[in-house]
Amino acid sequence: MGLKEYAAKREFEKTPEPKPGLGPQADRRVFVVHKHAARALHYDLRLELEGMLKSWAVPKGPSLNPSSKRLAVMVEDHPLDYKDFEGVIPEGNYGAGSVILWDRGFYHHPSARDENESEKLLLDGFRKGDMKFVLEGEKLHGEFALVKTRKDGKSWLLLKKKDRYATNGEILLESRSVVSHKTLEEMFEAGAGKFVQAKETKPDPPSRSDGKRRPEGCADQTDAA
Ligand code: MN
Numbered sequence: 001m002g003l004k005e006y007a008a009k010r011e012f013e014k015t016p017e018p019k020p021g022l023g024p025q026a027d028r029r030v031f032v033v034h035k036h037a038a039r040a041l042h043y044d045l046r047l048e049l050e051g052m053l054k055s056w057a058v059p060k061g062p063s064l065n066p067s068s069k070r071l072a073v074m075v076e077d078h079p080l081d082y083k084d085f086e087g088v089i090p091e092g093n094y095g096a097g098s099v100i101l102w103d104r105g106f107y108h109h110p111s112a113r114d115e116n117e118s119e120k121l122l123l124d125g126f127r128k129g130d131m132k133f134v135l136e137g138e139k140l141h142g143e144f145a146l147v148k149t150r151k152d153g154k155s156w157l158l159l160k161k162k163d164r165y166a167t168n169g170e171i172l173l174e175s176r177s178v179v180s181h182k183t184l185e186e187m188f189e190a191g192a193g194k195f196v197q198a199k200e201t202k203p204d205p206p207s208r209s210d211g212k213r214r215p216e217g218c219a220d221q222t223d224a225a
Contacts, residue, residue: 003052005076009094017089018081027115028106029122031135032083033062035102035175037184038095045158046078047107047133049122053078056156062140064160064167072146072158086177088191098188100177105137129156138178141165 003020034044043061046053056072112118125131129148142165149155
């Protein structure tokens with residue numbers, strides 16, 4: 001997919017989100033889960049692949065219960081630097097709202113013997129629409145799968161495989177950032193207006209005629225950014 005769509009949706013003078021760029025690939029593949037209070041609250045699962053973050057918006061968030069299948073709507077690739085982003089995307093920008101790093105860590109293919117093999121198997125799985133992977137996060141652990149549905153080109157299901165990390169407990173009750181330890185609400189209070197104030201000398205951008213947030217990709221399932 002590349003990063004063109006990511007760049008096209010954003011004005012980097014107006015949002016604190018990182019500009020596109022291929023980051024150096026670390027030895028181990030990273031994953032993050034953002035919790036994002038956009039028009040609708042959702043979680044964004046991002047997996048490092050091909051030097052970028054493949055990204056899915058998960059409206060109901062991940063689950064550790066193998067019987068819960070969670071819709072995961074594929075959205076545009078994000079730059080690798082996005083793995084460190086949390087903050088407040090100002091009103092009027094794509095995906096406006098607070099973002100926290102709800103979880104992060106490393107991930108690999110369950111049967112890979114090394115990172116090279118892992119990348120290859122992950123990529124094969126991604127292209128087939130049946131991607132198996134093991135998360136080593138602070139909240140999420142164990143084997144998961146993303147399985148593409150036949151519904152449209154972008155709907156996948158996020159599943160927890162049965163293993164010793166599977167549980168009926170509700171992991172989403174753990175609501176704080178693994179980095180700043182803030183909740184979304186605390187992030188909003190700490191970050192609201194900061195980025196806008198820094199740009200105060202610039203004239204206001206022309207507002208949209210309907211005065212609403214930009215709706216791209218913001219159908220109910222895909223209120224993602
Ligand atoms: Mn989002």
